[in-house]
Amino acid sequence: MFKLIADTLLSQVRTLWLVFIKLFQKKDTVEYPDRKPYMFPRWRGRIILSRDPDGEERCVACNLCAVACPVDCIALQKGEMDDGRWYPEFFRINFSRCIMCGFCEEACPTNAIQLTPDFEMAEYVRQDMVWEKEDLLINGTGKYHDYNFYRVAGKKIEGKDKGEALNEAPPIDVKSLMP
Amino acid sequence: MNLEIGSPLSIGLVLGVVIITAALLITVERRLLGFWQERLGPNRVGWFGSLQVVADMIKIFTKEDWIPPFADRFSFVVAPGIIMSVVLLSFAVIPFAPNIGVIDSNIGVLFVLAMASLGAYSVMLGGLSSDNKYALLGSLRAAAQMISYEVFMGISLLGVVALTGSFNLREIVEAQNDGWYIIPQFIGFVIFLIAGVAESHRLPFDIPEAEQEICSGYHTEYSGMKFGMFFVAEYIGLVLISSLITVLFFGGWLGPNFLPPIIWFSIKAFGFIAFFILLRAAVPRPRYDQLMSYGWLFLLPVSLINLLVTGAIILSSQ
Amino acid sequence: MIVLFYIAAVVAVIATIAVILQTNIVHALLYMVVSLLAIAVIFYVLGAPFAAVLEAIVYAGAIMVLFLFVIMMLNLGQHTRNEEKSWLTPRGWIGPSILSGILLAQLLSVMADLDQDIIPKQVGVMEVSALLFGPYVLAVELASILLLAGLVAAYHLAKPK
Numbered sequence: 001m002f003k004l005i006a007d008t009l010l011s012q013v014r015t016l017w018l019v020f021i022k023l024f025q026k027k028d029t030v031e032y033p034d035r036k037p038y039m040f041p042r043w044r045g046r047i048i049l050s051r052d053p054d055g056e057e058r059c060v061a062c063n064l065c066a067v068a069c070p071v072d073c074i075a076l077q078k079g080e081m082d083d084g085r086w087y088p089e090f091f092r093i094n095f096s097r098c099i100m101c102g103f104c105e106e107a108c109p110t111n112a113i114q115l116t117p118d119f120e121m122a123e124y125v126r127q128d129m130v131w132e133k134e135d136l137l138i139n140g141t142g143k144y145h146d147y148n149f150y151r152v153a154g155k156k157i158e159g160k161d162k163g164e165a166l167n168e169a170p171p172i173d174v175k176s177l178m179p
Numbered sequence: 180m181n182l183e184i185g186s187p188l189s190i191g192l193v194l195g196v197v198i199i200t201a202a203l204l205i206t207v208e209r210r211l212l213g214f215w216q217e218r219l220g221p222n223r224v225g226w227f228g229s230l231q232v233v234a235d236m237i238k239i240f241t242k243e244d245w246i247p248p249f250a251d252r253f254s255f256v257v258a259p260g261i262i263m264s265v266v267l268l269s270f271a272v273i274p275f276a277p278n279i280g281v282i283d284s285n286i287g288v289l290f291v292l293a294m295a296s297l298g299a300y301s302v303m304l305g306g307l308s309s310d311n312k313y314a315l316l317g318s319l320r321a322a323a324q325m326i327s328y329e330v331f332m333g334i335s336l337l338g339v340v341a342l343t344g345s346f347n348l349r350e351i352v353e354a355q356n357d358g359w360y361i362i363p364q365f366i367g368f369v370i371f372l373i374a375g376v377a378e379s380h381r382l383p384f385d386i387p388e389a390e391q392e393i394c395s396g397y398h399t400e401y402s403g404m405k406f407g408m409f410f411v412a413e414y415i416g417l418v419l420i421s422s423l424i425t426v427l428f429f430g431g432w433l434g435p436n437f438l439p440p441i442i443w444f445s446i447k448a449f450g451f452i453a454f455f456i457l458l459r460a461a462v463p464r465p466r467y468d469q470l471m472s473y474g475w476l477f478l479l480p481v482s483l484i485n486l487l488v489t490g491a492i493i494l495s496s497q
Numbered sequence: 498m499i500v501l502f503y504i505a506a507v508v509a510v511i512a513t514i515a516v517i518l519q520t521n522i523v524h525a526l527l528y529m530v531v532s533l534l535a536i537a538v539i540f541y542v543l544g545a546p547f548a549a550v551l552e553a554i555v556y557a558g559a560i561m562v563l564f565l566f567v568i569m570m571l572n573l574g575q576h577t578r579n580e581e582k583s584w585l586t587p588r589g590w591i592g593p594s595i596l597s598g599i600l601l602a603q604l605l606s607v608m609a610d611l612d613q614d615i616i617p618k619q620v621g622v623m624e625v626s627a628l629l630f631g632p633y634v635l636a637v638e639l640a641s642i643l644l645l646a647g648l649v650a651a652y653h654l655a656k657p658k
Contacts, residue, residue, distance in 0.1 A: 012462065015461050015462065016457055016458070016461050016462070018461075019215050019457060019460050019461035020215070020457055020461075022214065022215050022216070022217055023211075023214050023215060025217070027213075027214070027217055027218060027219050028217045028218065029217075029218050029219040031219070251521070251523065253524060254523055254524070254527070257527070284546075285546060285621060285622065286546045286547060286549075286550050286622065289547070289550040289551075289554065289622075290550060292550075292554055292558075293550050293553035293554045293557075293558060295558075296553070296554050296557070296558025296559060296562070297553065297557060297558055299558070299562050300527075300530065300562070300565070303562065303565050303566070303569070304523070304527070304565075306569075307523060307565070307568075307569050308523070315569060318569065319566070319569055319570075322562055322565070322566045322569075323566070325562075326558075326559055326562050326563070329558070329559070346622055
C-alpha cells in the first residue's frame with residue numbers, strides 16, 4: 001500500500017518536474033511565415049509543365065497523366081501542329097482535387113509534367129484553384145535539363161525524318177529482301 | 180480615499196484585479212501550456228502575444244449568442260450568471276493584504292465553502308437545461324464530483340482551522356507569523372490541492388467537460404458571452420483556489436519586509452496558478468470511477484486521520 | 498440590518514409560494530434554493546452566522562443539489578408539467594389552506610403576546626461548538642451514530658457483488 005502510494009505520488013512529481021524543465025528547452029515550433037522551412041528538391045508540390053532545351057513545349061498530349069491521375073484532376077485536349085508535333089490545346093489541372101501523389105510525373109513519357117517544392121497555393125475562391133496551361137507552363141526544363149523528346153523518339157516531324165533521331169537505326173525497308 | 184478593508188477603493192481594486200487577472204490568464208495559460216509542450220503558444224497578436232486577450236474577448240463578444248429552441252430558457256440563462264457571481268463573491272473574504280480586502284468575516288472559511296457548494300448549481304442547471312445528452316452526462320458527473328470533493332476540501336481545511344482556532348481568514352494569516360501551515364498541515368495541503376482542482380473542475384479532473392468523451396460536457400450548447408462567462412469563471416475559480424492555498428497554507432501576505440504584503444501575496448498566488456497550469460500540461464485525466472473511488476476510499480480516510488492527529492496534538496500540547 | 502431581515506423574509510415567503518405553484522420541477526427547486534438562502538440571510542441578520550452558513554452549505558449546497566441530481570435522472574417533460582397543473586385545482590387547496598390558516602392564526606396570536614423586540618445577539622462559532630460538545634454532546638453522538646449507520650448501509654448497498 002505505502003509502496004504503491006509512494007510510487008504513484010513520486011511518479012507524478014517526476015512527471016511534473018520533467019514537464020516543467022521543458023520551459024527552458026528549445027521549442028520545436030518553426031515560425032513559418034517568418035522563417036521558411038527548407039524544401040527538398042524532390043518534394044511533391046505544385047505541378048508545372050516544362051519546356052525542352054529548345055524552348056518548345058515538352059507535352060505531347062498523350063493523356064497518360066490524365067489516365068494515371070487517381071483523382072482525375074487533369075484534363076487536356078490533343079492538338080497537332082503543321083510540322084507533325086503534338087501539343088495540348090488546353091491543359092487544365094484542378095488543384096482543389098489534386099493530391100500531389102506524383103503519379104502524373106511518373107507516367108509522363110516526355111518529362112513534361114513535373115512536381116516542384118512549392119506548396120503555398122491556397123486561394124479564397126475555389127475557381128482560382130483550376131490552373132490552365134498558361135499558368136502551368138514554365139520557361140525552363142525543370143529537373144531534366146538535356147532531355148528533348150523529339151530528338152530521341154522515332155516520331156517523324158518536319159526537319160527530322162524517321163531514323164534520324166539519336167541512337168536510332170535507319171528504318172527498315174520491309175519490302176526489301178536483304179537482311 | 181484611503182486603502183482599508185471594505186472601502187470602495189479596496190473593493191473596486193479587488194474586483195478589477197481579479198477579473199483582469201482571470202482574463203489575462205487566458206493568454207498566460209495558453210502560452211505556458213505551449214512552452215510546456217515544446218511549442219511557442221499564441222505569439223502573433225501584439226507584443227509576444229500580449230494582446231491575445233483582446234482578440235479572444237472580441238471574438239467571444241461578437242459571436243452569436245444562441246439559445247437552443249429546445250432548451251429551458253430560464254435555467255439556461257441563469258446558469259452562467261450563478262457561477263460568475265458565486266466565484267466573485269468568494270473573493271469577498273479573501274485577505275489580500277492587511278489593508279486590502281472586502282470584508283473581515285468571522286466565518287470566512289465557511290463562506291468560501293458555501294459559495295463553492297452553490298457553484299455546483301450553475302454546472303448542473305447548465306447541463307440540465309440544455310436538453311442535450313452530452314450536457315446532461317457532463318452535469319451528472321459534475322454534480323457527483325463537486326459534492327464529493329467539497330467534503331474532502333472542508334475536512335482538509337479543518338486542520339488549519341483547529342490550529343488557528345478561528346474561521347477568520349485574516350486571523351489564519353496572522354497566526355502563521357511563526358511558521359506557515361504547510362509544515363504542520365502538509366497532508367491537509369495536498370488534499371486541499373487535489374480537492375481544489377476537482378472543485379474547479381480543471382484538468383486533470385475536468386471530467387465534467389471531458390472533450391474526448393462527452394463533447395464539451397455541460398457547456399456544449401453554450402455560445403457567445405454565456406460560454407464566455409463559464410470560461411472566465413473557470414479562470415476566476417483558478418485564481419480563487421490559488422489565493423485560498425496561499426492564505427491557508429503559505430502565510431498569505433506574510434513575507435520579508437523588502438516587498439509590500441500585496442506583492443508577496445501576488446507572487447505566491449501566481450506560483451500556484453502556474454502550478455495548476457503545469458498540472459494541466461503534465462497529468463492525464465483519470466477515469467470517472469477512478470476519481471470517485473480515489474476520493475471516497477483514499478482522500479476521505481486520510482483527511483479524517485489528518486484531522487484526528489492534528490486534534491490530538493493540539494489537545495496534548497495544551 | 499432590520500431592513501435586510503424584512504427583505505429576506507419577503508423573499509423567502511414569495512419563493513416558498515412559488516415552490517408550490519411552479520409546475521416546472523427544476524424551477525420549483527431553484528425557488529426552494531432561493532428560499533433557503535433567504536432564510537440563511539435571516540439567520541445571519543439575527544446574529545447566527547454559523548447557522549446561516551451551515552444552511553447555505555448543507556441545505557442549499559448539498560441536499561438540494563442531490564434533489565436536482567435525482568431530477569436529472571428522471572425523464573421529465575411536458576407531461577409531468579401537465580400532471581402538476583392538474584393537481585393544482587382549487588378543490589385540492591381547501592384542506593391545506595384551512596390547516597395552515599389555523600397554524601398562522603396560532604402563530605400570530607403567540608407573536609402578539611410577545612412584546613420583545615428582535616434584538617440581534619451575535620452567537621459565534623465558538624459558542625455554538627461549546628454548546629454542541631458541552632450540554633448537548635449526547636444528541637451529537639446519537640446523531641453521529643445514526644449517520645454512521647446510514648453510511649454503513651450505503652456502503653453495503655453500493656458494494657460490488
